Amino acid sequence: xxxDSFEPKIVGFLCNWCSYRAADLAGTARIAHAPxxxxxxxxCSGRVDPTFVLKALALGxxxxxxxxxxxxxxxxxxxxYKAMRRFGMLQHTLKAMGVxxxxxxxxxxxxxxxxxxxxxxxxxxxxxxxxxxxGWSGNWAENGDRLxxxxxxxxxxxxxxxxxR
Amino acid sequence: MAEKIxxxxxxxxxxxxxxxxxxxxxxxxxxxxDGVVVSRDYKFMCSDLGQKMVEEDIRxxxxxxxVVAACSPHLHEKTFRRACVNGGLNPYLLEMxxxxxxxxxxxxxxxxATVKAKALVSAAAERVKYQEPLxxxxxxxxxxxxxxxxxxxxLQATLELADGGHKVVLLEREPSIGGHMAQFDxxxxxxxxxxxILTPKMSEAxxxxxxxxxxxxxxxxxxxxxxxxKVKIRQKARKVDFDLCTGCGxxxxxxxxxxxxxxxxxxxxxxxxxxxxxxxxVPRVPVLDTASCIWFERQKCGACLKVxxxxxxxxxxxxxxxxxxxxxxxIATGWKPFDCTxxxxxxxxxxxxVYTSMEFERLCNAAGPTTGKIxxxxxxxxxxxxxxxHCVGSRDLNHNPYCSGVCCMASLxxxxxxIEKTGAEVHSFYIDMRTNQKDYEEFYQRLLAEGVHFVRxxxxxxxxxxxxxxxxxxxxxxCEDTLTGRQQRYPVDMVIxxxxxxxxxxxRELGLKCGISCSMAGFYTERxxxxxxxxxxxxGIFIAGVCQGPKDIPASVVQGxxxxxxxxxxxTKGKVMIEPVVASIREEDCSGCRICNNMCPYNAIEFDAxxxxxxxxxxxxxxxxxxxxxxxxxxxxxxxxxxxxIFAEIEGVLxxxxxxxxxxxxxxxxxxxxx
Numbered sequence: 105x106x107x108d109s110f111e112p113k114i115v116g117f118l119c120n121w122c123s124y125r126a127a128d129l130a131g132t133a134r135i136a137h138a139p140x141x142x143x144x145x146x147x148c149s150g151r152v153d154p155t156f157v158l159k160a161l162a163l164g165x166x167x168x169x170x171x172x173x174x175x176x177x178x179x180x181x182x183x184x185y186k187a188m189r190r191f192g193m194l195q196h197t198l199k200a201m202g203v204x205x206x207x208x209x210x211x212x213x214x215x216x217x218x219x220x221x222x223x224x225x226x227x228x229x230x231x232x233x234x235x236x237x238x239g240w241s242g243n244w245a246e247n248g249d250r251l252x253x254x255x256x257x258x259x260x261x262x263x264x265x266x267x268x269r
Numbered sequence: 270m271a272e273k274i275x276x277x278x279x280x281x282x283x284x285x286x287x288x289x290x291x292x293x294x295x296x297x298x299x300x301x302x303d304g305v306v307v308s309r310d311y312k313f314m315c316s317d318l319g320q321k322m323v324e325e326d327i328r329x330x331x332x333x334x335x336v337v338a339a340c341s342p343h344l345h346e347k348t349f350r351r352a353c354v355n356g357g358l359n360p361y362l363l364e365m366x367x368x369x370x371x372x373x374x375x376x377x378x379x380x381x382a383t384v385k386a387k388a389l390v391s392a393a394a395e396r397v398k399y400q401e402p403l404x405x406x407x408x409x410x411x412x413x414x415x416x417x418x419x420x421x422x423x424l425q426a427t428l429e430l431a432d433g434g435h436k437v438v439l440l441e442r443e444p445s446i447g448g449h450m451a452q453f454d455x456x457x458x459x460x461x462x463x464x465x466i467l468t469p470k471m472s473e474a475x476x477x478x479x480x481x482x483x484x485x486x487x488x489x490x491x492x493x494x495x496x497x498x499k500v501k502i503r504q505k506a507r508k509v510d511f512d513l514c515t516g517c518g519x520x521x522x523x524x525x526x527x528x529x530x531x532x533x534x535x536x537x538x539x540x541x542x543x544x545x546x547x548x549x550x551v552p553r554v555p556v557l558d559t560a561s562c563i564w565f566e567r568q569k570c571g572a573c574l575k576v577x578x579x580x581x582x583x584x585x586x587x588x589x590x591x592x593x594x595x596x597x598x599x600i601a602t603g604w605k606p607f608d609c610t611x612x613x614x615x616x617x618x619x620x621x622x623v624y625t626s627m628e629f630e631r632l633c634n635a636a637g638p639t640t641g642k643i644x645x646x647x648x649x650x651x652x653x654x655x656x657x658x659h660c661v662g663s664r665d666l667n668h669n670p671y672c673s674g675v676c677c678m679a680s681l682x683x684x685x686x687x688i689e690k691t692g693a694e695v696h697s698f699y700i701d702m703r704t705n706q707k708d709y710e711e712f713y714q715r716l717l718a719e720g721v722h723f724v725r726x727x728x729x730x731x732x733x734x735x736x737x738x739x740x741x742x743x744x745x746x747x748c749e750d751t752l753t754g755r756q757q758r759y760p761v762d763m764v765i766x767x768x769x770x771x772x773x774x775x776x777r778e779l780g781l782k783c784g785i786s787c788s789m790a791g792f793y794t795e796r797x798x799x800x801x802x803x804x805x806x807x808x809g810i811f812i813a814g815v816c817q818g819p820k821d822i823p824a825s826v827v828q829g830x831x832x833x834x835x836x837x838x839x840x841t842k843g844k845v846m847i848e849p850v851v852a853s854i855r856e857e858d859c860s861g862c863r864i865c866n867n868m869c870p871y872n873a874i875e876f877d878a879x880x881x882x883x884x885x886x887x888x889x890x891x892x893x894x895x896x897x898x899x900x901x902x903x904x905x906x907x908x909x910x911x912x913x914x915i916f917a918e919i920e921g922v923l924x925x926x927x928x929x930x931x932x933x934x935x936x937x938x939x940x941x942x943x944x
Contacts, residue, residue, distance in 0.1 A: 111381075113926050115919060121806075128341045131370025139381040142388050142922045143371050145342070147850065147910055150868075150895030155912075160919050164926025177794065179806045180893035181786050181870040190898075215798075222375070241926065 112166035112232040116143040116225070117152045121179035122215050123171035129218030137222035138229040141169065148172065149210075150183030154194040157208055164241040167232035171211040171221065184212070206231040207238065272398050275307040275332040276390060277323060279314035279339035281369055286310075288373035289386045294338070297387055301924075302394045306330060314339050320352040327356030334362050334397040338390045340369040359402035361849070361909060366393040388922050395921030399913045403849040408888065410496040411596030412840045415440060417488060417779075420448020421822055422814025423601035424470050425829030426836075431479035433837050438593060439474060440502060441484045443532065445550035447471050448603055452533060452627065454634035454641070456822060457682040458712035464636070468549045475551035483591070485556055491782050492872075494888040495809030495845055496596050504589040508557035509543070513581035516553030520573035520582060521545060528561045535627040538638030543573045543582075548636065557582070597809045597836045600793065601829060602779060604815040607662035607669070607768035615661065615766055616731040620744055621646045623731060623764045626679060633686050643690050645763060652762035655687050656746045658728045659699040663769035663819075671790055674819040676767040677703045681712055683765055684721045696722045696759050698748055706823070724759075726751045731764050770819040783810050784871050792818045803832040806891070808845065811835055850892035850909045856882045858904040865896040865905060 118124040124145050130137065146152060149172025157168045170191060172184040191210045198208060209228050213221040278295040280286035291310040299308030307326050311319050314337055326332050335358065337349045342365040350360035366389045376382040414430055416423045419441035427439045439446065450456075451471075453463035474480050483502060490501040509520075524541035533546040540546070542562040545555050563570035564584060574582045606627050609617035617623045622645050624632065635641035644651055657680045663673040677699065684695045702723070704713045717723070730747040736758070743760035750757050772791035773779075780787050785805040786794045793812045796804040803811050813828035814820070820828070839845060854865075854874075861881040866874050873889035874896060876882075885896075885905075897907040906912075 113923060115922060125343065128343060128367070128370040131341070131367075131374040134374055136375055136377055139372075139376040139378065139385050142385060142392070143367070144392065144915065144918050144922060146894065146915070147907075148893035148895060150893055151898055151907065151910060153898035153912065153915075156915060156919060159916055160923065163920060163923045165923055174789070176787070176789050178786060179794075180891060180895070181781070181784065183868075183870065183893050183895045186868065186895050186899070 110233060110237060112140050112229060112237070113164060114141045114167045114169060114225075114228060114232065115160040115165045116141045116169040116171065117146050117149070117156060118143050118169075119149045119151075119172045119179075119184075120145055120147045122173035122177070123149075123211070123213040123221060125215035126171075126213040126217050126221040129215065130222045131218075133218050135218050135222040137225045140229045141225050148178070148180050148183045149187035150178075150180065152187060152190070154190060154197070157194060161203065161207075161238060162240050166235075166238045167207040167209075167228055169209055169211055169225065169228050171213050171224075174212040174214055177214060203238070204235050207235060272304050272333045273306045273331055274302070274304045274334040274336060274394055274397060275323065275326050275330065276302070276305050276309070276336045276394060277314055277319070277338065278308075278310040278368075278386075278390070279319070279337065280310060280312045281314075281339060281373075282312065285339070285369050285373040288376065288379050288382045289368060290379065290383045291386075293383060294368075294386050294390060298390050298394065302391055304334075304398060305394060307332060315345050315348055320348065320355075323349065323352045324356035327353065327358050332356075332358065334364075334400065336364050336366065336390065336393045336397055338366045338368045338386065338393065341367045341371075361403040362397065362400050364393040364397040364400065366390060384925065388924060391924040392918045392921035396914050396918040399911070399917050400909070403908055405849055406847040406887070407844045408494075408496040408847060409844050410839050410842070411498075411594055412436060413438065413593070413595045414597045414599065414836050414840075415498070415500055415593065415595040416599045416601060418448070418601035418603055418814070418816070419443075419446030419474075419482075419484070420601060420603045420814060420825070421450045421467065421470075422603070422825040422829040423448070423599065424474055425826045426599045426601060426813055426833040427474050427480055428470060428477070429830050429833035430837060431474070431477045433833075434479065435837060435840055436479050436481070438481045438483060438595065440486055440488060441482070442487045443546065444485045444507070444544075444554075444556040445471075445546050445552070446474060446482065446484060447547075447549075447551070450822060451547060451549075452535070452634070453630050454637070455682055455686065457678040458708045460682070460685070464549060471549065471551040482552060484552060486591070488779065488782065489590070491598070491784075493594075495807075495847070496839075497888075498595050498598060498809065500593050500595060500598070502591040502593065504591055506586040506588050507554065508559065508583055508586050509555055510581040510583050510586070511552075511554055513579045514554045515579055515581075516555075517578065518545070518555070519576045519578065521555055523572045523576045525570065525572060526561055526563055528558070534638060535625070535631050537628050537631040597811065597839055598783060599811045599813055599829075599832045599836060600779070600783065600785075600816055601812070601814040601825075601832075602773050602776065602816045604770040604819070605773050607771050609661060609766045609768050611668065612661060614730045615658065615728070616733075616744070616764070617766055620731065620733055620764070622652075622744060622762060623766060626676070626683070626765060626767050629683060629765045633683075633690065641690070643687060650762070651691050652687075652693050653691075654694045654696070654743075654759075654761040655691075655763045655765065656728075656731075656744075656759060656761040657683055657695065657697045657765045657767065658731075658746070659697070659767050660727065661766040661768045662771075664700060669769050669771065669790060671819065672703065673770040674703070675770065675821045678709055678712070678821065680765070680767050681716050681721075684716055685719065688719055688721070693762070694722070696724055696746070696761065698724050698726060698728045698746065700725070700727055706821070724748060724750050724757070735760075770815055772816065776816065781870075783807065785810055785812070792816065803828055803835060808847070809839070847888070848892065850907070851887050851890040852885050852892065852894065852896055852905050852907050853887070854882070854884050854900075855904040855906070856880075856884060858902060859883055860902055862901065864899055864901060868896045868899045
């Protein structure tokens with residue numbers, strides 16, 4: 105799968121207080137890292153809805169980074185623990201969908217850890233490069249039937265769940 | 270919805286333009302992003318001219334949204350929000366994207382950096398379309414302040430505020446204010462007497478018309494938010510009526526029961542069952558310790574009851590709950606000393622003449638159990654040689670990785686006192702000598718001249734197993750002198766362990782009550798380590814002194830004063846702005862599952878049992894958004910970070926991956942119907 109010219113697209117969800125500031129620090133300290141990551145700011149890693157990750161992958165991202173404050177240092181006291189638990193469940197779901205574990209990574213970076221964050225970004229990019237493109241959005245195009253099948257499943261599910269009033 | 274977006278790409282001199290092709294990015298945005306009607310690049314967007322440009326475009330071109338691609342929003346978001354307001358646009362209709370710290374400064378390849386800059390601009394432009402005008406909220410500030418902790422930091426904060434004419438409640442859980450500083454004999458590096466500089470402040474606080482002292486009382490509960498906190502305080506029963514007592518001290522004198530004082534005297538001396546911790550205690554009202562009192566043991570004695578001239582002793586007094594409304598809270602809860610028995614190889618608790626630093630403070634204090642004579646535990650022998658061991662429990666990965674900051678200077682002070690009072694030979698075992706404040710290094714030089722033997726090395730063991738006649742009857746300090754590279758044994762009469770400064774045992778608990786977080790070590794986390802060291806992430810809660818991190822007396826005083834200045838500023842202003850970045854629940858669609866209730870660490874989500882729905886108490890919400898992503902029904906909205914906005918941002922940031930476009934549209938509908 106690995107291809108030298110393959111440049112993965114990575115979406116990063118970084119918390120406002122620690123990891124976004126770590127990325128700022130990496131900038132101020134000119135710590136070079138891979139340009140593949142594109143950062144979206146959220147107030148807390150606990151804000152990261154698993155559907156954000158799925159959406160990013162569905163729209164063509166090859167990998168996703170979720171970054172927050174270190175456990176015990178969350179600016180919202182303990183919300184990164186919730187991110188941690190959600191992440192475990194998300195990984196489980198992704199595995200079931202055939203997405204390799206290393207494509208979606210959870211990273212802790214304090215506002216002082218520009219170096220560590222830059223290294224984590226490079227690591228993630230290297231991991232995804234080794235895995236090759238995910239190509240979810242391409243799959244939708246190639247296989248229209250699969251898409252319809254999925255839509256049918258959703259429809260059936262909704263019907264089954266409907267409670268008569 | 271046809272929004273008119275203005276995109277502004279900053280050169281930042283050559284900081285951005287040196288790597289990113291800013292003209293290209295601006296031009297591309299104008300051509301390829303729907304809704305962009307103005308797209309410019311400019312040398313310095315944050316300059317007056319740059320801001321004016323935004324303001325004029327809002328007025329002339331009728332912009333309804335603004336995107337600024339420049340540095341970190343943490344640097345200039347406020348600047349451009351102000352520019353929007355000046356132009357007549359709601360400040361929350363601005364989105365900043367960071368193409369300097371996150372792009373031009375960290376990427377080597379100009380082409381890749383330019384592509385990334387486009388993606389970031391595209392993300393911001395897509396997001397900004399869904400942004401909504403928000404109004405900042407204002408709340409009135411109650412001018413009463415609660416200071417928790419009557420040590421030097423808390424005292425300083427209290428007096429600064431009270432002298433400025435503001436009412437303060439000073440809460441202290443011990444029977445007297447004063448804190449650890451009241452236990453010390455001398456202070457470094459000036460060697461002035463600790464009590465002489467502290468007690469005037471204590472009595473000033475005790476008598477100040479603007480200060481209400483609550484000693485022997487603890488914080489039970491905090492609710493509310495900045496400007497209007499409601500606090501519940503438990504006034505523990507002193508068994509002495511505060512108003513009737515004159516502080517004559519006859520009860521203390523006549524009490525027949527003596528117990529070891531583990532608090533103030535650090536176990537070195539005794540106190541009575543009814544006691545004042547020390548002679549200069551403020552307030553001068555004794556406390557009855559029911560655990561050791563004969564009356565509470567077997568309903569006999571009652572000496573204090575009989576001798577009290579004002580009938581102030583009340584055996585039936587109960588704990589009392591006091592409720593207060595305060596506008597701001599300053600936490601100055603200080604520290605506790607490291608438990609030296611955790612390092613058994615240093616012999617504390619096993620070898621009689623191994624002392625902790627607090628014990629030694631009491632030992633050389635003129636008001637202490639030996640009236641200031643430095644003697645061994647037998648009470649009469651003057652030591653001929655003393656070892657001082659630095660970094661006991663600090664800079665030690667087995668215990669606390671941090672440096673406790675004050676021990677080097679305190680050990681220099683001890684060395685001086687030992688030499689001055691006994692003439693004994695002093696060995697000081699250090700890892701690094703840290704004397705980095707005003708006049709501290711000079712003090713170190715003075716001690717070098719006084720003849721202290723400084724040994725660079727970490728002590729491996731203190732033992733009484735003698736190997737030779739010179740070691741017999743002594744304790745032997747085993748240490749590698751790393752300057753000579755030799756293992757050495759030092760026979761001494763007395764060992765002083767400079768234990769670490771640790772956070773209070775219940776620091777985390779108090780932090781949870783007040784909604785502030787602790788570092789791994791357990792010290793409270795400040796809002797910004799450099800630029801906002803006394804504020805916390807919770808508005809209206811400030812921290813000062815060692816509860817924020819180990820520090821010495823001058824630094825604690827500075828922080829106490831700083832916290833008071835911040836509070837005074839809030840009081841003077843009279844009202845505070847609250848960012849409208851908060852969650853809200855669409856109650857008509859709430860199923861009342863209560864999953865969100867447990868998500869909030871600030872208890873900002875309340876369940877209304879009668880209607881079976883949850884709702885957000887806006888004043889408590891900090892806007893983290895965890896409940897938003899937890900709601901299974903998707904009926905919680907996080908203002909300024911809602912799902913629409915973030916989904917749009919994801920779409921925008923992947924503009925170059927979204928191919929083929931048609932398939933994408935399908936994928937989205939599938940996704941939409943799936944959710």
